[in-house]
Amino acid sequence: MPARLxxxxxxxxxxxxxxxxxxxxxxxxxxxxxxxxxxxxxxMGYVPDATARRLQKQRANVIGFIVPTFxxxxxxxxxxxxxxxxxxxxxxxxxxxxxxxxxxxxxETDTYRRFIMSRSVDGMIxxxxxxxxARIALMLENEFPFVSFGRSANYSDFPWVDTDGMAGIRAAVxxxxxxxxxxxxxxRGPQELMFSVLRWQAFxxxxxxxxxxxxxxxxxxxxxxxGGGRTAANQLLDLSNRPSALLVGNxxxxxxxxxxxxxxxxxxxxxxxIIGFDDIGPAEHTHPPLTTIRQPIYYIATQVTSMxxxxxxxxxxxxxxxxxxxxxxxxxxxxxAPAIPDLT
Amino acid sequence: MPARLxxxxxxxxxxxxxxxxxxxxxxxxxxxxxxxxxxxxxxMGYVPDATARRLQKQRANVIGFIVPTFxxxxxxxxxxxxxxxxxxxxxxxxxxxxxxxxxxxxxETDTYRRFIMSRSVDGMIxxxxxxxxARIALMLENEFPFVSFGRSANYSDFPWVDTDGMAGIRAAVxxxxxxxxxxxxxxRGPQELMFSVLRWQAFxxxxxxxxxxxxxxxxxxxxxxxGGGRTAANQLLDLSNRPSALLVGNxxxxxxxxxxxxxxxxxxxxxxxIIGFDDIGPAEHTHPPLTTIRQPIYYIATQVTSMxxxxxxxxxxxxxxxxxxxxxxxxxxxxxAPAIPDLT
DNA sequence: GTGAAAGCGCTAACAG
DNA sequence: CTGTTAGCGCTTTCAC
Numbered sequence: 165m166p167a168r169l170x171x172x173x174x175x176x177x178x179x180x181x182x183x184x185x186x187x188x189x190x191x192x193x194x195x196x197x198x199x200x201x202x203x204x205x206x207x208m209g210y211v212p213d214a215t216a217r218r219l220q221k222q223r224a225n226v227i228g229f230i231v232p233t234f235x236x237x238x239x240x241x242x243x244x245x246x247x248x249x250x251x252x253x254x255x256x257x258x259x260x261x262x263x264x265x266x267x268x269x270x271x272e273t274d275t276y277r278r279f280i281m282s283r284s285v286d287g288m289i290x291x292x293x294x295x296x297x298a299r300i301a302l303m304l305e306n307e308f309p310f311v312s313f314g315r316s317a318n319y320s321d322f323p324w325v326d327t328d329g330m331a332g333i334r335a336a337v338x339x340x341x342x343x344x345x346x347x348x349x350x351x352r353g354p355q356e357l358m359f360s361v362l363r364w365q366a367f368x369x370x371x372x373x374x375x376x377x378x379x380x381x382x383x384x385x386x387x388x389x390x391g392g393g394r395t396a397a398n399q400l401l402d403l404s405n406r407p408s409a410l411l412v413g414n415x416x417x418x419x420x421x422x423x424x425x426x427x428x429x430x431x432x433x434x435x436x437x438i439i440g441f442d443d444i445g446p447a448e449h450t451h452p453p454l455t456t457i458r459q460p461i462y463y464i465a466t467q468v469t470s471m472x473x474x475x476x477x478x479x480x481x482x483x484x485x486x487x488x489x490x491x492x493x494x495x496x497x498x499x500x501a502p503a504i505p506d507l508t
Numbered sequence: 509m510p511a512r513l514x515x516x517x518x519x520x521x522x523x524x525x526x527x528x529x530x531x532x533x534x535x536x537x538x539x540x541x542x543x544x545x546x547x548x549x550x551x552m553g554y555v556p557d558a559t560a561r562r563l564q565k566q567r568a569n570v571i572g573f574i575v576p577t578f579x580x581x582x583x584x585x586x587x588x589x590x591x592x593x594x595x596x597x598x599x600x601x602x603x604x605x606x607x608x609x610x611x612x613x614x615x616e617t618d619t620y621r622r623f624i625m626s627r628s629v630d631g632m633i634x635x636x637x638x639x640x641x642a643r644i645a646l647m648l649e650n651e652f653p654f655v656s657f658g659r660s661a662n663y664s665d666f667p668w669v670d671t672d673g674m675a676g677i678r679a680a681v682x683x684x685x686x687x688x689x690x691x692x693x694x695x696r697g698p699q700e701l702m703f704s705v706l707r708w709q710a711f712x713x714x715x716x717x718x719x720x721x722x723x724x725x726x727x728x729x730x731x732x733x734x735g736g737g738r739t740a741a742n743q744l745l746d747l748s749n750r751p752s753a754l755l756v757g758n759x760x761x762x763x764x765x766x767x768x769x770x771x772x773x774x775x776x777x778x779x780x781x782i783i784g785f786d787d788i789g790p791a792e793h794t795h796p797p798l799t800t801i802r803q804p805i806y807y808i809a810t811q812v813t814s815m816x817x818x819x820x821x822x823x824x825x826x827x828x829x830x831x832x833x834x835x836x837x838x839x840x841x842x843x844x845a846p847a848i849p850d851l852t
Numbered sequence: 853g854t855g856a857a858a859g860c861g862c863t864a865a866c867a868g
Numbered sequence: 869c870t871g872t873t874a875g876c877g878c879t880t881t882c883a884c
Contacts, residue, residue: 166625166650168877179855184879194853211625215562216877219860224559226606231595236806238592239585239789247591248582251575251609255619260628262570263605265595275599281510281555284604306510390793419793426795445583446790449734449763451770462580512861523871528863538869560861563876627877 167208175204187212226260227472228285230275232292233265234389240416241444242461246313249465250289257473273298280308287472289313293324293358311472313464314358323475323484325467329359329441332457332490333366334373336411336439339455339492341374344501345409345437349382351396351421353413360413363441367411382407386417393420401428401436408437408501415440415447415456422450422497433499443493452496459490511552519548531556570604571816572629574619576636577609578733584760585788586805590657593809594633601817617642624652631816633657637668637702655816657808658702667819667828669811673703673785676801676834677710678717680755680783683799683836685718688845689753689781693726695740695765697757704757707785711755726751730761737764745772745780752781752845759784759791759800766794766841777843787837796840803834 173180178197186193186201187210193201218224229250231243254261262285266272276299279285286309290299293314300319303310312324340348350367353360371378381403386392393412400406401424412418418440422432432438433452440447443458471481517524522541530537530545531554537545562568573594575587598605606629610616620643623629630653634643637658644663647654656668684692694711697704715722725747730736737756744750745768756762762784766776776782777796784791787802815825 166627170877180878181856181880182854185854188879192853197853209621209625211622213877214626214628215559215568216860217879218559219563219862220877220879222860231591233592233596236592237589237789238806239588241583241585241588244583244585244588245581247575247607248577248580248609251607252577255608255610261607261609263591263595263607264599265592265605266599277553278555281553282558283510284558390790394793419790423793423795445581446734446763449738449767451767451795462582514861524862525864525872526870529870532863536869541869557861560876561863563860563878564862564864566876 167205167210168213169210172201172204172208172210175208176200222283223476224284224286225258226262226285227254227469227476228279228288229261229263230272230279230288231263231265232268232272234267234387240388241446242414242416242442245444245461246291246465249462250469253466253469254473257470259473273302276302280306286476287311289468289472294356295358295361296356297358309472309475311468311475313468315362316358317361323471323481325464325471325486325488326359327459327464327490328487329363329490330366330369332441332459332492333363333411334370335490335492336457337367337370337374339494340409340411340437340439340498341376343409343437343498345407346376346501347379347382347407347409348376349379349384349400349407349410351384351386351393351410351412351417353386353388353417355385363413379407381405382410386413386420388414388416390416390420390423393417394424395420397421397424401425401430406436409498410436410438412438412440415442415444415454418454418456418497419446419450422454433497435502437498437501439498447493448495450497455495455498456493457490458493459488464488511549511554512557513554516545516548516552516554519552520544566627567630567820568628569602570606570629571598571813571820572623572632573605573607574616574623574632575607575609576612576616578611578731584732585790586758586760586786589788589805590635590809593806594813597810597813598817601814603817617646620646624650630820631655633812633816638700639702639705640700641702653816653819655812655819657812659706660702661705667815667825669808669815669830669832670703671803671808671834672831673707673834674710674713676785676803676836677707677755678714679834679836680801681711681714681718683838683842684753684755684781684783685720687753687781687842689751690720690845691723691726691751691753692720693723693728693744693751693754695728695730695737695754695756695761697730697732697761699729707757723751725749726754730757730764732758732760734760734764734767737761738768739764741765741768745769745774750780753783753842754780755783757785759786759788759798762798762800762841763790763794766798777841779846781842781845783842791837792839794841799839799842800837801834802837803832808832 186198288310290312295317297316384396440456443456447454530542632654634656639661641660728740784800787800791798
């Protein structure tokens with residue numbers, strides 16, 4: 165059993181109160197008493213009971229993060245980087261992270277409710293926001309502190325950090341156009357996700373700005389996974405008239421699409437140019453390396469965490485809503501459009 | 509503010525005790541009282557205060573997991589799958605997971621100590637065990653419940669689940685030999701990790717069993733990352749006499765090695781056969797798909813979690829130590845040895 | 853300077 | 869069947 169306050173008190177023949185105050189650094193404890201207390205506390209390896217302290221202080225010093233897992237083969241680098249950012253920033257500020265894994269859906273909102281109502285956590289971090297987001301609605305209703313990575317369509321007045329998908333997609337389309345591409349396909353993410361919607365809208369607009377038509381045959385939907393990207397790309401490659409470039413809603417699907425292309429002995433960056441979105445770690449390790457729209461996932465994670473902790477500590481946020489401009493990272497998966505246009 | 513027991517009690521003009529017992533399903537509460545309590549509790553959206561309950565029950569219903577993060581670009585699918593398994597199994601048994609991220613080293617052990625001594629968690633899950641593992645030592649000393657994914661050299665009497673790396677590596681070497689390979693290189697993981705040591709020993713033995721010599725020039729060390737695999741493979745490819753096959757300590761490095769090969773316009777599975785270890789999700793999405801030694805990461809994670817929870821609930825483990833036999837998954841990254849031997 | 857007492861929200865032993 | 873009391877380990881008044 166670990167040492168408790170009363171053990172130290174008994175050892176030194178002091179009251180629990182005095183020991184507590186000595187450790188807390190109160191000024192009304194005599195220097196020598198403090199020294200004695202500190203010494204024995206250290207010797208006994210004393211660490212305060214977190215639960216007791218929480219009950220008394222009415223705060224847990226814990227932030228909650230619910231990971232939307234999609235089955236056993238859950239291996240999205242996006243979440244690893246996110247978790248590293250959240251975890252490291254939380255640790256730096258002496259907070260722990262309580263997580264639960266649950267597939268998106270009604271059970272997910274129940275988990276949020278449980279975390280909030282049981283007072284297990286002081287605040288929540290939300291990611292992969294949806295246009296109509298029940299989690300955000302729940303927390304706004306209950307005035308529960310949270311910060312999200314991503315915006316939402318049905319609520320606007322809450323703290324978030326997000327990447328300007330609009331700017332990113334426009335840069336990507338412009339780049340493809342400058343390489344001579346006119347036939348551009350798009351692989352969308354799930355429609356309920358806010359960023360998917362925003363990126364799609366950006367694509368529509370950017371194409372129009374470049375006086376390019378969107379061919380409905382070249383528009384696909386995927387689930388953000390590598391397998392999903394592969395399936396969609398295979399459908400695209402089965403078409404008799406193909407685009408020369410494909411813009412993809414996230415890197416993981418883009419990587420899957422690359423595999424599909426290569427399995428047909430076509431060359432990515434020549435036969436089909438591919439651009440992803442995120443710049444996850446593995447993106448620079450593909451062959452060829454993936455051209456992508458970079459959003460600083462790790463930085464955003466630390467930022468969101470830092471903002472949440474500021475909120476919890478009653479500091480006001482100078483900038484409760486931050487829209488970051490992404491950067492187009494040019495690598496080998498994009499190249500000039502083939503000189504001879506596709507047969508149509 | 510969420511509803512508390514006393515709110516329900518006040519509402520119904522009952523004592524807090526009765527409400528508590530009604531909700532707990534004690535038999536000594538009249539059916540109609542119970543019905544009234546249940547109804548109002550539901551109406552008020554009552555969820556027990558986790559902290560208060562913990563303090564009273566002296567258990568948190570939380571398991572701890574410390575993620576060894578390696579810098580901002582932390583994106584190892586191994587950990588994603590692990591986390592999904594731990595999280596899902598914990599949720600199924602009504603436990604939460606408290607995590608902290610910290611780089612391996614002295615600070616890591618401090619975090620374990622803090623989790624244990626502050627009674628924040630009831631038990632811990634340990635992964636990537638080391639030959640000489642300070643975390644295991646700490647928990648054994650304090651008789652703190654834990655289950656690990658992996659064994660350790662300096663302690664043996666604790667509950668763990670592990671893959672029989674010996675059997676896996678032997679199967680891989682035998683397979684390569686059956687394809688005609690005689691010049692086989694090996695890319696090791698960090699030496700302090702127990703599984704790295706065991707796999708390396710297995711390689712040495714399997715080579716001897718096949719009457720093959722180990723060429724020291726073909727032995728490399730990596731940090732388990734894609735970048736590490738790439739660097740090592742580049743060193744290998746710079747050699748004037750190369751092996752025809754490379755066995756790699758984990759999939760991530762194997763994927764990095766594949767990229768290095770492809771960047772020299774060589775063909776994986778022809779010019780160099782590569783075998784990984786783990787069978788992480790992305791392994792089947794590489795081009796060519798990666799031949800690898802499969803260990804069921806998600807299953808192991810659920811198993812380890814389940815065992816820990818059994819320990820916490822005072823159940824005895826029928827099998828406190830489980831050694832699983834891995835399966836060699838044949839894919840495209842391995843092929844016959846070139847007919848013409850390398851120039852030596 | 854130090855200690856006694858109260859209380860955070862809950863559960864459990866004990867009365868009635 | 870229900871309520872009163874005590875206590876989990878800590879912090880925080882309030883006395884002395």
